Amino acid sequence: MAIFENIPQIKYEGADSKNPFAFKFYDAEKVVMGKKMKDYLPFAMAWWHNLGAAGTDMFGRDTADKSFGAEKGTMEHAKTKVDAGFEFMQKLGIEYFCFHDVDLVPEADDINITNARLDEISDYILAKMKETGIKCLWGTANMFSNPRFMNGAGSTNSADVFCFAAAQIKKALDLTVKFGGKGYVFWGGREGYETLLNTDVKFEQENIARLMHLAVDYGRKIGFTGDFYIEPKPKEPMKHQYDFDAATAIGFLRQYGLDRDFKLNIEANHATLAGHTFQHELRVSAINGMLGSIDANQGDCLLGWDTDEFPFDVYEATMCMYEVIKAGGLTGGFNFDAKNRRSSNTYEEMFEGYILGMDTFALGLIKAAKLIEDGRIDEFVKEKYSSFDTELGKKIREGNTTLEELAGHAAELKSIDTPMSGKQEKLEGILNQIMFG
Numbered sequence: 257m258a259i260f261e262n263i264p265q266i267k268y269e270g271a272d273s274k275n276p277f278a279f280k281f282y283d284a285e286k287v288v289m290g291k292k293m294k295d296y297l298p299f300a301m302a303w304w305h306n307l308g309a310a311g312t313d314m315f316g317r318d319t320a321d322k323s324f325g326a327e328k329g330t331m332e333h334a335k336t337k338v339d340a341g342f343e344f345m346q347k348l349g350i351e352y353f354c355f356h357d358v359d360l361v362p363e364a365d366d367i368n369i370t371n372a373r374l375d376e377i378s379d380y381i382l383a384k385m386k387e388t389g390i391k392c393l394w395g396t397a398n399m400f401s402n403p404r405f406m407n408g409a410g411s412t413n414s415a416d417v418f419c420f421a422a423a424q425i426k427k428a429l430d431l432t433v434k435f436g437g438k439g440y441v442f443w444g445g446r447e448g449y450e451t452l453l454n455t456d457v458k459f460e461q462e463n464i465a466r467l468m469h470l471a472v473d474y475g476r477k478i479g480f481t482g483d484f485y486i487e488p489k490p491k492e493p494m495k496h497q498y499d500f501d502a503a504t505a506i507g508f509l510r511q512y513g514l515d516r517d518f519k520l521n522i523e524a525n526h527a528t529l530a531g532h533t534f535q536h537e538l539r540v541s542a543i544n545g546m547l548g549s550i551d552a553n554q555g556d557c558l559l560g561w562d563t564d565e566f567p568f569d570v571y572e573a574t575m576c577m578y579e580v581i582k583a584g585g586l587t588g589g590f591n592f593d594a595k596n597r598r599s600s601n602t603y604e605e606m607f608e609g610y611i612l613g614m615d616t617f618a619l620g621l622i623k624a625a626k627l628i629e630d631g632r633i634d635e636f637v638k639e640k641y642s643s644f645d646t647e648l649g650k651k652i653r654e655g656n657t658t659l660e661e662l663a664g665h666a667a668e669l670k671s672i673d674t675p676m677s678g679k680q681e682k683l684e685g686i687l688n689q690i691m692f693g
């Protein structure tokens with residue numbers, strides 16, 4: 257029996273449709289810049305939010321019913337979540353999912369029991385994957401919720417806890433490989449500190465790197481050919497998290513020789529928590545060859561924490577897709593690490609959240625393609641640096657000059673005017689014209 261029996265198959269109806277259960281902009285088969293929309297936008301469902309999050313916040317308990325007809329905390333519930341998840345993805349035409357180990361089954365005190373439950377549920381999931389063609393984008397281990405990780409996982413002060421982290425990663429990698437997942441994520445929720453009075457930063461960072469190396473060695477041994485990802489986030493839950501932002505994570509990966517196996521999973525709301533735009537984080541990743549995957553969501557600058565809202569800001573999605581197109585697409589995908597607001601507590605709203613997010617990114621793709629095809633922004637940027645196309649400019653770019661030679665050139669010029677103007681307002685006007693023209 258269907259769980260979402262009142263929800264129809266969600267189809268593309270176009271921008272004039274008033275049907276809440278239809279896409280206005282996401283037209284999976286439509287070709288944009290030489291590729292189908294669905295190939296530019298491999299969307300994924302986040303198991304934890306969509307099938308788990310029920311509106312609990314610091315001040316109140318669940319508002320939504322995510323029991324899907326079974327008692328929570330049982331294997332029967334784990335199975336009804338699978339049923340709900342696959343029905344949900346099929347109805348929206350979502351081809352991927354992402355999971356943590358403990359999203360799939362209730363965690364037991366004894367890790368052997370948890371692992372046996374994971375074996376059972378993963379067989380059930382695998383059968384559904386075969387039946388529907390739905391795939392796994394990435395897997396991960398939750399190394400932040402259980403009290404044993406209170407001082408971190410890789411960064412813990414306890415060698416025994418380090419072993420539990422290793423055990424969870426091993427199992428989550430086994431599952432990722434079983435599902436044919438494209439990636440494996442490390443989000444270091446507890447890898448950080450509250451105060452330096454009790455923290456050996458160097459030791460903790462080295463241990464995190466050791467754990468990642470062990471994960472890579474094991475993953476490659478069992479046939480995982482995909483990318484490992486770090487998902488940067490500056491804070492929350494910790495005051496200071498080591499994977500602060502893209503630049504910090506890239507530096508870490510290079511320092512510890514992990515950059516060949518790892519890329520980044522960039523989350524919009526984490527970017528803004530780090531004081532950056534989403535686009536900035538994508539650009540930094542892309543120019544370093546590290547743009548792997550995206551956690552598609554949106555924060556709220558008036559709140560200042562990780563609100564994980566469904567993305568509706570079309571400017572932000574446009575600039576995201578501008579970076580993605582320029583980077584030649586993603587090897588990963590777009591995981592909606594997003595949840596309904598506490599007061600959006602019906603099944604209908606689970607669908608409305610995804611329809612909003614998918615339409616926002618479809619619009620972003622359409623507008624970004626238009627911006628690139630229009631060409632004025634790219635032309636301007638090229639022009640802005642054109643003085644480096646001169647003979648002297650080339651010498652600088654190619655490293656064929658000396659400080660004395662450049663100083664000599666400056667002395668000949670005696671003085672110069674300001675360089676070419678930045679034209680920010682004109683460019684913002686072009687962006688608005690593309691958005692609304």
Ligand code: XUL
Nearest residue numbers: 396443487523551562593
């Ligand atoms: C937390 C977050 C996580 C990761 C996976 O802010 O984004 O859900 O995506 O652990």
Ligand code: CO
Nearest residue numbers: 487523551593
């Ligand atoms: Co995330």
